[in-house]
Amino acid sequence: MSYWNFARSPASVRLLLDFGQARGIDAAALLRGTRLGLDSLADPDVTVSASQELAVAANLLRQTGGQPGVGLQVGLSYHLSAYGILGYGLMSSATGAAALALARRFLPLTYAFASLAHRRVGALEELVFEPPGELAPALQGFVVERAMGATARLLRDVLGTGFELAGFGLRSADSGRAPAKVLSVTVRYGAPAHALSFAHEHLMRPLPQANAVTAAMCERMCTDLLARRRTRLDTVTFVREHLSRLPAGQAPELASMARLLNTSERTLKRRLQQDGASFRALSNAARQAQAERLIGEGRLTMTEIAAELGFSDLSSFSQAFKRWSGAAPTRAKALRRT
Numbered sequence: 001m002s003y004w005n006f007a008r009s010p011a012s013v014r015l016l017l018d019f020g021q022a023r024g025i026d027a028a029a030l031l032r033g034t035r036l037g038l039d040s041l042a043d044p045d046v047t048v049s050a051s052q053e054l055a056v057a058a059n060l061l062r063q064t065g066g067q068p069g070v071g072l073q074v075g076l077s078y079h080l081s082a083y084g085i086l087g088y089g090l091m092s093s094a095t096g097a098a099a100l101a102l103a104r105r106f107l108p109l110t111y112a113f114a115s116l117a118h119r120r121v122g123a124l125e126e127l128v129f130e131p132p133g134e135l136a137p138a139l140q141g142f143v144v145e146r147a148m149g150a151t152a153r154l155l156r157d158v159l160g161t162g163f164e165l166a167g168f169g170l171r172s173a174d175s176g177r178a179p180a181k182v183l184s185v186t187v188r189y190g191a192p193a194h195a196l197s198f199a200h201e202h203l204m205r206p207l208p209q210a211n212a213v214t215a216a217m218c219e220r221m222c223t224d225l226l227a228r229r230r231t232r233l234d235t236v237t238f239v240r241e242h243l244s245r246l247p248a249g250q251a252p253e254l255a256s257m258a259r260l261l262n263t264s265e266r267t268l269k270r271r272l273q274q275d276g277a278s279f280r281a282l283s284n285a286a287r288q289a290q291a292e293r294l295i296g297e298g299r300l301t302m303t304e305i306a307a308e309l310g311f312s313d314l315s316s317f318s319q320a321f322k323r324w325s326g327a328a329p330t331r332a333k334a335l336r337r338t
Contacts, residue, residue, distance in 0.1 A: 009084060032059055069145070079153070104118065109222060114131045127195060131194075169193065252310070302329055
């Protein structure tokens with residue numbers, strides 16, 4: 001879900017201020033231009049906008065002189081308690097898998113600005129992060145690093161001290177001053193994707209504080225909270241964002257989307273047409289973007305990419321990709337390598 005569409009808890013801004021204060025940066029410098037005050041940030045009923053939090057992050061980057069790894073350091077300071085009722089829901093989930101599914105469902109309550117994709121790669125679980133393209137490059141780097149650091153910390157807090165990362169990769173180059181390790185694993189700079197991975201078995205273990213009643217109650221409260229914080233969301237945006245987060249192997253379906261919106265297929269088609277869009281065009285755009293990203297990463301074969309996108313076979317995927325882009329996927333892969 002787009003971060004622009006939801007108001008946010010002030011807890012994340014307060015953590016940014018704490019991080020700056022520990023480094024001698026005055027809170028007023030970080031709040032400059034945001035119209036936020038320290039008194040209002042202490043009120044649990046106050047919310048901040050996405051643009052206000054991003055302005056604080058941009059101020060922090062300026063005050064630290066573009067120091068490498070600031071986003072990672074900030075993210076690792078996001079303890080489980082920072083997530084409020086969502087944190088309780090994660091902690092009381094039955095397993096790590098259930099907790100991860102809950103976090104992805106309520107991503108706007110996690111302060112993330114980066115999108116999150118999840119897939120199984122052999123014996124590993126992999127989380128891939130992508131910063132929003134409309135932000136300045138420095139801010140893109142900050143938000144994706146913060147999201148990855150916060151996710152690593154959240155996984156450790158929820159799954160316990162026995163949790164270990166198997167890999168942590170960033171597309172950015174190593175400046176020589178950036179953090180070398182995250183939770184004891186060496187950071188791979190210049191990686192094909194912003195991704196972290198860990199053993200699948202971590203998600204299968206029962207959580208020590210699992211409680212079905214508490215988990216169900218927290219899920220209901222998170223649903224209500226998300227509805228209260230929603231600021232704007234048109235049909236096209238909702239459909240586009242849902243399509244971008246389809247599970248691996250699931251093809252876009254108009255009927256499923258209509259059920260999700262509690263409406264008929266005919267009504268959904270009409271709403272999209274009124275906004276100058278169609279479900280077919282949106283689903284094709286989403287699959288093309290996903291295909292190009294997977295091809296660019298170079299980790300999966302064409303057959304595996306076809307399956308990831310919900311195509312029945314490689315031939316169907318190849319024909320669709322050629323319709324979208326005018327070139328066969330193998331040609332696109334070759335161009336990426338040059």
